[in-house]
Amino acid sequence: MDQPISLVLFSGTDDKLQSAAVMTAGAAAVGRPVHIFLQYWALDAFRRDRIARDHGLSPEAGPAGHAAVEALAAAGQEPWHATLRLAKELGEVEIQACSLSMDLLEISPDDLDPLVDGIEGVTSFWMAAAEGPVVFI
Amino acid sequence: MTLEAIAQRVDARGLSCPLPIVRTAIAIKPLASGALVEVLATDPGSTKDFVAWAKTTGNELVESTVEEGVYRFLLRRK
Numbered sequence: 009m010d011q012p013i014s015l016v017l018f019s020g021t022d023d024k025l026q027s028a029a030v031m032t033a034g035a036a037a038v039g040r041p042v043h044i045f046l047q048y049w050a051l052d053a054f055r056r057d058r059i060a061r062d063h064g065l066s067p068e069a070g071p072a073g074h075a076a077v078e079a080l081a082a083a084g085q086e087p088w089h090a091t092l093r094l095a096k097e098l099g100e101v102e103i104q105a106c107s108l109s110m111d112l113l114e115i116s117p118d119d120l121d122p123l124v125d126g127i128e129g130v131t132s133f134w135m136a137a138a139e140g141p142v143v144f145i
Numbered sequence: 146m147t148l149e150a151i152a153q154r155v156d157a158r159g160l161s162c163p164l165p166i167v168r169t170a171i172a173i174k175p176l177a178s179g180a181l182v183e184v185l186a187t188d189p190g191s192t193k194d195f196v197a198w199a200k201t202t203g204n205e206l207v208e209s210t211v212e213e214g215v216y217r218f219l220l221r222r223k
Contacts, residue, residue, distance in 0.1 A: 034163040
């Protein structure tokens, strides 16, 4: 069996979350299991009442980057959360919230979008990652 | 060109990577083994992506052509 691909999502800006969603959907399409661990600002973006909001872009985007991302969205590019939903429909994609970040941001399980499957600690994350690659975004 | 009936068409024109592959993977899933799927895409990465996807998943890439910026893939379900 393929080792899972583990993604640690830390950043909560739309460009980085889009990047993560694209990596996840691509892996799901070729049958690789993906395990996502949501920390800090990425977890905050998965609150059910905030997930569809504008989460801004990374500082390196600059004005030209903002214009390019807006043009892609206007051309009908799906938002990252829609791509993640597709990825879950397609393959074995599990999304877990970091329990420390839940405490830090005072988030309760009911606050999270249904995309999130559960809450786990870092030990559980590393056990699931096993010998597979880990990517930090 | 093949004369066999196409069981499913996926219009992925205008969709960016990796949605052409993702839409195709979802569309091909419920089909019977041997069924043909035609995909149209405009994502410039799709030629390499469909080769890699077919190789990894065991589905067959029967045809891969490009005409006026539109890529057309014909796939046979595993």
